[in-house]
Amino acid sequence: MIYGGPSISDAERKKYSAYTLSNYKDIPQIEDLSQQHLEEIEIAARILPFRVNNYVIEELINWNDVPNDPIFTLTFPNRDMLLPQHYEKMADLLRNDATEEDIQNEIQKIRLSLNPHPAGQLEKNVPEHDGKIIHGMQHKYDETILFFPAQGQTCHAYCTFCFRWAQFIGMDDLKFASREIELLISYLQEHPEIKDVLFTGGDPMTMSAGLLKKYIEPVLEADIRSLENIRIGTKSLSYWPQRFVSDKDSEDILSLFSNVTEHKKHMALMAHFNHPRELSTDIVKKAIQNIRATGTQIRTQSPLIAHINDEPALWEEMWSEQVRLGCVPYYMFMVRNTGAKHYFDVPMARAWEIFQKAYQNVSGLARTVRGPSMSTDPGKINILGVQEINDEKVFLLEFLQGRESKWVRKPFFAKYSPTASWLNDLEPAFGKEKFFFE
Ligand SMILES: *Cc1c(COP(=O)(O)O)cnc(C)c1O
Ligand code: SF4
Numbered sequence: 258m259i260y261g262g263p264s265i266s267d268a269e270r271k272k273y274s275a276y277t278l279s280n281y282k283d284i285p286q287i288e289d290l291s292q293q294h295l296e297e298i299e300i301a302a303r304i305l306p307f308r309v310n311n312y313v314i315e316e317l318i319n320w321n322d323v324p325n326d327p328i329f330t331l332t333f334p335n336r337d338m339l340l341p342q343h344y345e346k347m348a349d350l351l352r353n354d355a356t357e358e359d360i361q362n363e364i365q366k367i368r369l370s371l372n373p374h375p376a377g378q379l380e381k382n383v384p385e386h387d388g389k390i391i392h393g394m395q396h397k398y399d400e401t402i403l404f405f406p407a408q409g410q411t412c413h414a415y416c417t418f419c420f421r422w423a424q425f426i427g428m429d430d431l432k433f434a435s436r437e438i439e440l441l442i443s444y445l446q447e448h449p450e451i452k453d454v455l456f457t458g459g460d461p462m463t464m465s466a467g468l469l470k471k472y473i474e475p476v477l478e479a480d481i482r483s484l485e486n487i488r489i490g491t492k493s494l495s496y497w498p499q500r501f502v503s504d505k506d507s508e509d510i511l512s513l514f515s516n517v518t519e520h521k522k523h524m525a526l527m528a529h530f531n532h533p534r535e536l537s538t539d540i541v542k543k544a545i546q547n548i549r550a551t552g553t554q555i556r557t558q559s560p561l562i563a564h565i566n567d568e569p570a571l572w573e574e575m576w577s578e579q580v581r582l583g584c585v586p587y588y589m590f591m592v593r594n595t596g597a598k599h600y601f602d603v604p605m606a607r608a609w610e611i612f613q614k615a616y617q618n619v620s621g622l623a624r625t626v627r628g629p630s631m632s633t634d635p636g637k638i639n640i641l642g643v644q645e646i647n648d649e650k651v652f653l654l655e656f657l658q659g660r661e662s663k664w665v666r667k668p669f670f671a672k673y674s675p676t677a678s679w680l681n682d683l684e685p686a687f688g689k690e691k692f693f694f695e
Contacts, residue, residue, distance in 0.1 A: 270499075270503045271311060271312060271499055271503070272311075273310060273311070273312075273413070273497060273499070274310060274311045275308055275309070275310050275413075275414075276308070276309050276310065276311075276314070277307060277308050278299065278302045278303075278307055281298075281307075281309070282295075284309075284314055286318075286320045286323075289320070289323075290323070294324065296348075297335060297336040298333055298334060298335065299351075300336070300339070300344060300347045300348050300351060301334035301335055301336055301338055301339055301344070302333075302334045303347055303360070303364055304334075304339060304343065304347065304364060304367050304371075305334040305338055305339075305417055305596065305597060306334075306415035306416070306417065306419055307332075307333070307334050307415060307417075308332075308411075308412070308414055308415040309332045309333065309414045309415075310413055310414050310496065310497065312413075312496065312497055312498075312499065312540075313328065313332055313414050313496060316538050316540075317495075317534055317535060317538075318332070319534075327531075327532050327534075327564070327565045327566065328532060328534060328535075330417065330564050330565055331416055331417060331418075331531060331532070331562075331565050332414050332415065332416070332417065333417070334417050335417075337600055338417060338597035338600045338601075339367075339597070340599065343367045343370075346363060346367070347360075347363065347364075347367070350363055371595060371596050371597075372594060372595040372596075373595065373596075374595075375593045375594050375595040375632075381397070381634070382395045382396055382397040383395065383396075384396040384402070384444055386440055386443055386444055386447075391437065391440050391441075391444065392437075393405045393406075393407065393437065394440075394441065396444075396448075396451070397658075397660065398636075398658045398659070398660075399450045399451070399662050400450060400451060400452045400453060401451065401452070401453040401454075401455055402441075402444070402445070402448075402451050402453070402454055402455070403455050403457050404441055404454055404455065404456050404457070404472075405457060405458060405459070406456060406458070406461055406464060406468075406469075406472050408463075408464050408468055409456070409457075409458040409459050409461035409462075409464045410458050410459035411458070411459050411460065411463050412458065412459055412460040412492055412496065413460065413462075413463060413492070413493055413496035413497035413500075414492075414496040414497075416492070416531070417597065418560065418562055418592060418596060418597060418600075418601045419596065421458070421459065438471070438472055438475050438476070439475075441454070441476070442475060442476060442479045442481070445476070445479070445481050445483070445484055446479070446481060448483075449483035450483070451483065451484065452483065452484065452485045452486060453484075453485065453486040453487075453488055454476060454484065454486075454487055454488070455488040455489075455490060455527070456472065456473075456487070456488065456489045456490065457489075457490040458490070460490075460491050460492055460493060460496075461489050461490070461491060462489065462491040462493035462497075462500050462510075463493070465506055466506035466507075466509030466510045466513060467506070467509070469510070469513060470509075470513055473487065473513060473516075473517065474513075474516070477516065477517065477520045477522065484522065485522065486522060486523040486524075486525055487517050487522050487523070487524055487525070488524075488525040488526075488527050489525075489526055489527065490527040490529070491526060491528060491529065492528070492529040494526075494528045494529075494530070494535070494541055494545065494555075495528075495529065495530050495531070495535040495541070498538070498540045498541040498543070498544035499540060499544075500544070501543075501544035501547045501548055502540055502543050502544050502547060503540075507547075511547055511548070511550075512551075514526075514548065514551035514552070514553045515551040515552065517553075518551060518552035518553065523554065524551070524552065524553040524554070525553070525554050525555075525556055526548060526553055526554070526555045526556070527556050527557075527558060527587070528555050528556065528557050528558075528584065529557075529558060529559060530557050530558075530559055530575060530579070531559045531560070531562065531565055531566055532565065532566055532571065532575070533571060533574040533575045533578055536575065536578045536579065536582065542582060545582050545583065545584065549583050554585060555583070555584040555585065556584065556585045556586075556587040557575075557576075557579050557584050557585065557587055558587045558588035558589070558590065559575075559588075559589060559590065560589075560590040560591065560592050560593075560601075561589055561590065561591065561592065561603050561608050561611060561612075561628075561629055562592055562601045562603070563592075563600065563601050563602055563603050564600070564601065565601070567603050567607070567611060568611070569610075569611045569614035569615040569618075570615070571615075572589070572611060572612070572615035573614075573615040573618045573619055576615065576619050576623040576626060577619050577620065577623060579623070580619075580620060580622045580623045585625050586623050586625055587625065587626060587627070588626065588627055588628055588630055589608075589612055589626060589627070589628030589629050589630065590628060590629065590630055590631070590632065591603070591605070591608060591628075591629050591630065591631040591632075591640075591678065591679065592678075593632065594679045594681070598678075602678045603678065604675060604676050604677060604678045605629070605640050605652060605674075605677050605678055605679075605682075606643060606652075606673070606674075606675050606677075608640060608678075609629060609640045609641075609642055609643060611629075612628055612629050612640075613642070627639060627657060628640075630657055631679060631680055633679070633680045634660075635656075635659060635660050635664070635680075635694045635695075636656045636657070636658045636659035636660055636664060636665075636694075637656065637657040637658035637659075638654050638655070638656055638657070639654065639655050639656070639657045640652060640653075640654060641653040641654060641655055641668065643673060646670070646686075646687075647687075649672070649673075649686060649687065650672075650673035651670045651671060651672060651673055651686040651687075652670065652671045652672075652673055652677075652683070652686075653668060653669075653670060654668070654669050654670070654671060655667060655668045655669070656694075659694070660694075661694075664693075664694055667693070669685075669692060669693055670685070670686035671683040671684060671685060671686055671692075672684045672685070672686045673686075
């Protein structure tokens with residue numbers, strides 16, 4: 258391995274194997290689960306995303322703590338993630354040997370009721386070129402364009418809370434995709450306000466180095482001066498750090514990253530970590546080292562998720578460890594209003610408390626993190642805190658990103674509510690009719 262450090266042992270040179278509903282019973286640890294539990298997994302996994310791999314199974318999940326283990330909850334759907342009426346309906350169909358067609362129709366119906374494209378992602382923010390809509394891209398905030406490479410719309414494992422689930426459970430007409438890198442380049446040339454291209458998915462790091470190169474190199478070669486940063490959004494450091502250490506094209510991935518920095522663009526890996534355990538293995542540390550050696554900066558983000566990471570001490574540990582390993586904490590997100598939101602929800606008031614408690618105990622170097630932030634239709638809204646003003650208890654909020662740039666960093670107020678967990682649960686404070694952005 259050219260990117261330094263002692264060479265890896267054969268034990269660490271793992272071959273990727275994926276498990277889904279069709280073969281998860283081959284996982285040796287599954288033998289210890291009850292029949293009842295397996296049935297519940299199988300019913301929930303009909304609706305929600307389910308895919309896990311040998312690294313997650315062997316090195317991340319603590320099987321002594323199943324079913325409560327946070328990484329198990331993160332990757333294995335469970336009964337409570339479905340609403341009771343949805344669970345019962347599915348259980349009924351499956352137990353009574355309904356036809357596959359009836360089952361599929363019901364699955365489709367339930368999924369559509371779970372808001373598969375929150376924040377109007379599907380119809381809004383789609384860019385146009387020469388009067389034609391460009392699929393597979395999203396341009397919502399002036400300075401950043403999202404690009405969804407067609408082959409990167411899957412992940413090394415799936416998160417049960419994921420709002421991108423519609424993209425990989427076969428709801429085809431809802432799928433973003435693009436083979437059109439030329440269109441991206443023309444669009445960047447026409448829009449000098451764009452500073453960042455963010456390759457996202459799914460997980461673009463599921464693509465081979467060769468494919469990833471086909472997307473990134475033309476952008477570098479086009480030599481677009483206004484483009485400053487290339488970002489890749491990925492969960493591979495958590496779910497398959499081998500990607501940057503011991504896969505057969507790991508060196509090519511790392512040289513591609515070096516190539517970006519050599520072209521005088523900033524290369525940022527937007528790494529998704531949900532739990533400190535994901536930072537604890539030798540291989541993830543090695544992966545972080547290798548990536549940093551290419552001049553790439555790793556920034557970290559995660560949603561705040563009930564049953565998985567809703568404890569201040571855990572965030573404190575996660576942010577501190579990230580800084581120690583040379584990563585920059587970036588965002589804490591509120592769980593999107595999609596999928597199994599009722600299960601993963603953390604109310605805004607509690608989210609702010611968790612953020613504040615963790616933030617107060619970390620080094621100033623970790624206080625680059627912002628949040629808790631809601632990615633809503635008008636923009637990314639940050640919860641700054643709870644205050645009492647003239648006897649009215651209120652949330653203090655601000656935009657970190659706005660559909661209109663002039664909204665950014667403009668503080669505003671909403672009536673306090675102990676249960677509110679999203680923008681649509683809020684009302685303006687001080688008797689106002691509307692929020693300023695409505
Ligand atoms: C979060 C987000 C971005 C990137 O925002 P930053 O604050 O620059 O990280 C870009 N586009 C969309 C649609 C987003 O949700
Ligand atoms: S890795 Fe990201 S895109 Fe993939 S399932 Fe998890 S949250 Fe969704």
